[in-house]
Amino acid sequence: MRRTSTETKAIILAAARERFAKDGYERGTIRSIANDAGIDPSMVMRYFGSKEQLFAAASDFDLKVPRLVELPREQVGGALVRHFLDRWEDDEALMVLLRSGVTNDDAAERMRAIFAGQLLPVMTEFWVSPEEAGRRAGLAASQILGFALCRYILRFPPVVEMSREDVVAWLGPTLQRYLDEPEP
Amino acid sequence: MRRTSTETKAIILAAARERFAKDGYERGTIRSIANDAGIDPSMVMRYFGSKEQLFAAASDFDLKVPRLVELPREQVGGALVRHFLDRWEDDEALMVLLRSGVTNDDAAERMRAIFAGQLLPVMTEFWVSPEEAGRRAGLAASQILGFALCRYILRFPPVVEMSREDVVAWLGPTLQRYLDEPEP
DNA sequence: ACCGTTGGCCAACAAGTGTTGACATCGCGC
């Protein structure tokens, strides 16, 4: 086979995302990734430098949280749930991060950065106090991540079987409350 | 040093719990555990047979969910939150399972078993339909695990900083709603 | 005082890891 370097780089990156999403950082070996990509392990090194840098590339992504302030306030919770369900199912990077962030400090730091840089600012638009916005964003994150954990990773049967609209109907009000409810 | 075999076995088990809780299954190596215990790695093998069996012993535990039906119904959510905060902070096995269940299939299966065998029965006491009880238990688990994930593992600052009573005040009503709210 | 049992350590194994460098092979510009 003979390809342009950017092509093979993309192939490797795709294989890495799948592997890391399925196995996490430690068990996602360079050899297995190279094998999935049908390529020699040394190519992975050549194009990405090290396993860490490959992981960084594979877990680089954007939450793409929409501008929620523009919605009628009572719809924000449901919109958030829908957005994250979509995001979760079409971008493996989120799974990569969750699978790896639990055992790998770099990945955990990356998640904190995404939380602070991408979710928190959205919440800050609703609440002036940054501390309060932080708590509310943290609570929302805990429910979103916890649900993804149970549905996509631990695969608790009742959680897996819920329909998309069931999920929205159950989690939407929870997030709405974390947004609106006066602090205790 | 010279000890009785049950003593050293307990020492090894304690070290294993700590290691697995901190590093998860893959990175919690037998050598590191033996080192923490001040003991030769071969002893670990002798007393536990294999890494898998050691892990099984280290992650064996009881949720100890109290008999919630005996409480005034409107206090169940708060009681659940308090119970799990306690449970989480005094038994490392929960952390072991969460850290490992994300990348290790055996550990995930163990979590499903605990969910189905220890949390679900409690919910079933409140709702006759097993499917409905399953969904409600799954939602509760998603919020509980997600919060633990953000507080103890990913360490999102605002979530770490919340006081115990803040947590109860925020999460209690969420769990209460997953228990009481009519299905959508 | 002896000897078997018991608790402990050491060295080694086979397998798998990230990583490296030397070598082959293709394709384009001269």
Added chain:
DNA sequence: GCGCGATGTCAACACTTGTTGGCCAACGGT
């Protein structure tokens, strides 16, 4: 055609992993 850089392969490295078996030393009953 020739050469050269880009693309790809192979074999090996140093290291870590779980696991094994042999050896040592202390104890306890006789």
